[in-house]
Amino acid sequence: MNVPAPDPSTDDAILNVDGISVWLAGREVLHDVRFRIMPGEFTGLIGSNGAGKTTLFRVILGLQTSSTGSVLVGGRPLTRRNPIIGYVPQKIFLDPDMPLRARDVVALGLDGHRLGVPLGWGRRRKAVDSMLDAVDARRFADARVGNLSGGEQQRVLIAHALISRPRLLLLDEPLANLDIGAEGEVVALLARIAREQRIAVFISAHDVNPLLPVMDRLVYVAAGKTASGTTAEVIRPEVLSALYGQHVDVLRVHGRILVVAGAEGPSGVTFEETEGAAVGPDIVSLR
Amino acid sequence: MNQVLHALFAPGFFASDRVHAALVVGAVVALVTGAVGVFTVIRGQAFAGHALGEVGSAGGSAAFLGGANPLWGFMGIAIVAAGLIELLGLHRPRARDVATGLVLGAGLGLAALFLYLDATSSSTTGVTVTILFGSLFAVSQQMLPSIVALSVVSLLVMAVCYRMLLLSSLSSDLAAARGVPVRAIGIAYLVIMAVAVSLAAETIGAILATALVVGPPATALRLTKRPGGALVVAGLIGVAAVWLGIVLAYDSYYWPPAGHGWPVSFFVVALVFLFYLAAGALTGIAQARRRRRWETAPRLAASGCAEHPGAAV
Numbered sequence: 319m320n321v322p323a324p325d326p327s328t329d330d331a332i333l334n335v336d337g338i339s340v341w342l343a344g345r346e347v348l349h350d351v352r353f354r355i356m357p358g359e360f361t362g363l364i365g366s367n368g369a370g371k372t373t374l375f376r377v378i379l380g381l382q383t384s385s386t387g388s389v390l391v392g393g394r395p396l397t398r399r400n401p402i403i404g405y406v407p408q409k410i411f412l413d414p415d416m417p418l419r420a421r422d423v424v425a426l427g428l429d430g431h432r433l434g435v436p437l438g439w440g441r442r443r444k445a446v447d448s449m450l451d452a453v454d455a456r457r458f459a460d461a462r463v464g465n466l467s468g469g470e471q472q473r474v475l476i477a478h479a480l481i482s483r484p485r486l487l488l489l490d491e492p493l494a495n496l497d498i499g500a501e502g503e504v505v506a507l508l509a510r511i512a513r514e515q516r517i518a519v520f521i522s523a524h525d526v527n528p529l530l531p532v533m534d535r536l537v538y539v540a541a542g543k544t545a546s547g548t549t550a551e552v553i554r555p556e557v558l559s560a561l562y563g564q565h566v567d568v569l570r571v572h573g574r575i576l577v578v579a580g581a582e583g584p585s586g587v588t589f590e591e592t593e594g595a596a597v598g599p600d601i602v603s604l605r
Numbered sequence: 606m607n608q609v610l611h612a613l614f615a616p617g618f619f620a621s622d623r624v625h626a627a628l629v630v631g632a633v634v635a636l637v638t639g640a641v642g643v644f645t646v647i648r649g650q651a652f653a654g655h656a657l658g659e660v661g662s663a664g665g666s667a668a669f670l671g672g673a674n675p676l677w678g679f680m681g682i683a684i685v686a687a688g689l690i691e692l693l694g695l696h697r698p699r700a701r702d703v704a705t706g707l708v709l710g711a712g713l714g715l716a717a718l719f720l721y722l723d724a725t726s727s728s729t730t731g732v733t734v735t736i737l738f739g740s741l742f743a744v745s746q747q748m749l750p751s752i753v754a755l756s757v758v759s760l761l762v763m764a765v766c767y768r769m770l771l772l773s774s775l776s777s778d779l780a781a782a783r784g785v786p787v788r789a790i791g792i793a794y795l796v797i798m799a800v801a802v803s804l805a806a807e808t809i810g811a812i813l814a815t816a817l818v819v820g821p822p823a824t825a826l827r828l829t830k831r832p833g834g835a836l837v838v839a840g841l842i843g844v845a846a847v848w849l850g851i852v853l854a855y856d857s858y859y860w861p862p863a864g865h866g867w868p869v870s871f872f873v874v875a876l877v878f879l880f881y882l883a884a885g886a887l888t889g890i891a892q893a894r895r896r897r898r899w900e901t902a903p904r905l906a907a908s909g910c911a912e913h914p915g916a917a918v
Contacts, residue, residue: 399784
């Protein structure tokens with residue numbers, strides 16, 4: 319009758335990724351990934367293109383099976399459809415011809431997975447309006463989404479993801495293709511959502527800098543391997559060099575971080591190509 | 606007023622049973638192709654839709670050979686072709702286009718064979734024209750209930766899948782993450798599209814079917830920004846084109862060469878195209894007017910003309 323007491327820190331986690339490995343087309347895309355995200359936490363998923371960020375998201379969404387390890391969402395194993403998770407996918411191409419207003423996209427977040435035609439117009443409209451207010455998108459509620467700017471479209475997609483009241487919000491590169499002003503606005507909006515509604519925000523980006531002011535923790539992906547912790551814990555030459563399998567320098571300039579590949583570092587780490595999956599540490603920020 | 610009516614509707618128009626049948630079939634089919642076609646356009650499947658129509662000509666001509674109504678042939682082969690396109694062109698859009706092209710080529714090859722056999726066995730040359738370019742006035746009265754029933758079923762399936770279709774047309778990733786069976790919905794949609802295209806083929810011919818499936822929806826997308834509105838407007842534009850086409854074709858009996866009406870399909874397709882151009886011109890004018898208003902508004906305020914424009918009156 320000796321039942322081990324559950325580890326409270328694991329139990330409270332909204333997302334618990336434990337030892338995930340993913341093979342795609344005979345290549346190990348993710349290797350033994352493990353980290354936890356607590357409710358209301360703002361977590362960055364940082365890595366260059368092709369590092370495995372989208373694959374990790376697909377695993378968490380239940381769209382991609384992992385060969386080892388487990389994922390618990392809200393303390394439960396993954397299912398095909400997880401109402402706890404809201405998702406903003408990477409660059410949706412929205413044609414100006416698309417007969418969808420911003421409010422239609424948000425409404426689809428409420429019931430787009432259902433059969434039949436929508437009923438209960440008044441209640442639906444009220445929910446959509448208050449969500450549009452929450453992301454500051456009311457003024458272009460009736461515009462075609464295809465005609466909105468990149469930042470405005472991101473707001474609409476965030477409202478789409480939030481209206482089903484998730485506890486974890488996954489955003490795949492929402493800052494890509496945004497100008498600096500829109501980038502700052504979207505980050506501030508997400509930080510506010512995490513803080514005020516205690517929704518855990520998990521956001522992927524290839525540049526760590528726009529997230530620095532608001533990020534609680536980060537998961538750094540390189541060549542399919544990850545390191546997680548606070549910025550100070552992870553963005554260090556030793557940690558990143560071990561991830562990349564190559565010497566990496568971390569420079570801090572005016573409060574910004576630059577991760578730079580060093581050809582042969584003082585630590586004498588030599589570069590070994592891993593399974594053809596080597597993703598060289600390009601300069602993470604050049605701003 | 607009476608004179609205008611007389612000029613527009615040639616004598617006997619309202620008394621003709623054939624005209625009645627054509628009006629009913631044309632309207633029902635236009636409503637279905639309008640609603641279904643909106644998704645054909647926004648999902649970028651116009652080429653697949655066109656291919657399903659043309660491939661249908663093989664089925665239509667085969668059905669004629671077997672003594673059945675061409676509609677069953679159109680539909681049978683269009684559904685098979687839809688399945689083949691889905692099987693051959695899994696997921697990747699480019700592979701899909703290639704698969705569509707291959708199926709289209711194979712289907713037209715069969716059509717060449719069957720149309721040749723039709724022409725030699727029946728010694729009527731009209732069948733080729735009927736299959737490829739349609740003849741709405743010749744749609745048999747017995748087919749009316751089947752056409753109406755197929756249309757109603759198609760619209761019902763569209764209504765059931767509506768939200769899932771819309772979400773997966775917005776982004777298949779997003780839909781999949783929400784638990785929408787994206788693949789199944791895609792296949793169901795292809796089948797519905799095959800049915801709609803076949804109905805259009807029965808009305809205006811296998812080769813011209815695509816005009817009804819793509820034209821009115823593309824026009825509607827210029828005029829409305831609401832998803833539900835686009836389906837309705839597309840249907841109504843289609844009905845307008847078909848009905849006006851029927852009227853003009855009936856009138857054309859008195860046009861040169863006298864004694865031979867022009868084909869209805871010509872009028873329908875021409876009107877669909879004209880409506881599309883007109884909608885483009887309309888939205889262009891509306892945009893220009895909005896831009897002018899936007900440009901002049903701040904200038905008025907800047908010049909101190911703060912009074913309400915109505916105050917001077």
